[in-house]
Amino acid sequence: MKYYDQHFHTFLSFDSEEKFENYLKQQPEVFVPTDHFDLNNAGTGFKDDIPDYLALIKKIAVLEADYDTKFLKGIELGVVPGQEAEIQDYLAKHPYDLKLLSIHQNGAFDYMDDIVLKKDKFQIAKMYFDQMSEVLDKFPDGHILTHFEYGLRRFDFSAQELETHFEKELTAIFKKVINRELALEINAKSFGHYQNAELYRYAVPLYQSLGGKLFTLGSDAHVAEDYRLLFTEMADLLREFDVKQLVVFHGNDREFTELP
Template sequence: MNYYDQHLHTFLSFDSQEIFENYLLNNPAYFVATDHLDLHNPGNDFHDDIPDYDKLSQKLGELAANYPTTFLKGVEIGVVPGQEEQINDYLNQHPYDLKLLSIHQNGKFDYMDDVVLTKDKYNIAKMYFDQMAQVLDTFFDAQILTHFEYGLRRLDFTPQELEEHFEKELSLILKKVIQREMALEINAKSFGHYQNANLYRYVIPLYKSLGGKFFTLGSDAHQAADYQALFPEMAGLLKEFDINFLVAFQKNERFFTELP
């Protein structure tokens, strides 16, 4: 199996207008869109953003009749403590092949909102990492932890600051990821647009030193032009740390493939 992009958004996400057919111009053997599930989302006027599962199923059925690609159902789940029961109720009624876990917001603001610039950056980072650790203790239905540094994107952290101030919190998070046999995502939007490759250069060996083995690459594309963005660069970084395999998830199965 050739590795495929496991973090993509389409018009079924509140922040994308992309159509499936444009992604399929890349002729992927496997395709999975991971559209947003974020309840009470401050990034969208506190609406509940829930993918239209029926529309997804109908669309994939139509595409399967016209493309040789194998289509999978995916979702990116943003979790705020207290929402777990509602999210689980939805997931129990709507089966997905791939589920990403993300921390985007805390019920009051998104960690990318301007409000974070008015607060102490260390307090925001502590809040973000504590929320992530709590969610990993209370929400169990995901295979990949995405963009670990999402909550730091507006705050200009260095690897040295993470090591000095938050290695304890990050080690706790990574141990939980390992215990649950989840994968750690290397996120292209983080790596490139937000210029946080240096933070991944810090966290990859930390994760590996704790026993972490599973890595994924995700473009986090919201338009087809970003499909598999920066995959060679991100794969190159993993190889620097003697990591030579990626993992792909399909329901309860893992598939391993050599780094591209």
């Protein structure tokens, strides 16, 4: 099996209008949309943004009749401390094959909101990493930790600043990721649009030094043109650190594939 995209969005996300069929023009062997789930979402006026599960099931049933592609159900879970029980209750009633674990907002603001620019960047980063660490302690579900530097995107952070100011926090986070057997995602939006490739070049060997071996690539596409975005470039970065395999998840099962 070739590695396939494990992070992209469709019309079932609040911030995308893309059709399944447009992604499927690229003839993926496996298709697993990961639409946004964010309760009390500060980024959308504190609404509960929950993808329509019944619409997902119906859409897959229709498409399975017309495509040879294997269809899986994915979701991107934005988690704020205090929401753990409610999210777990939802997941118990709505099973998914792939669950991405993300930190987008803290109940007051999204880490991409303009309000963060009025605050000290080191304080925001500390708040973000502390939230991530708490979520890893208290929320037991998920397969992949996505875009570890999402909360830093509105600022200009260097790898040296991460090492100097936050290596302790990142070491604790990566140990929890490893203990939970989650994968660490290399995110194309982070890598390209937000120009944070150097932060990954710092984070990957730190994660490896602690015993981390599970990696994924995710385009984070919101339009079909970005499907598998920068996969070659991100795979080349992993090759710099002698990474030879990526992992894909099918519920409780996982499989290793070659880098693209």
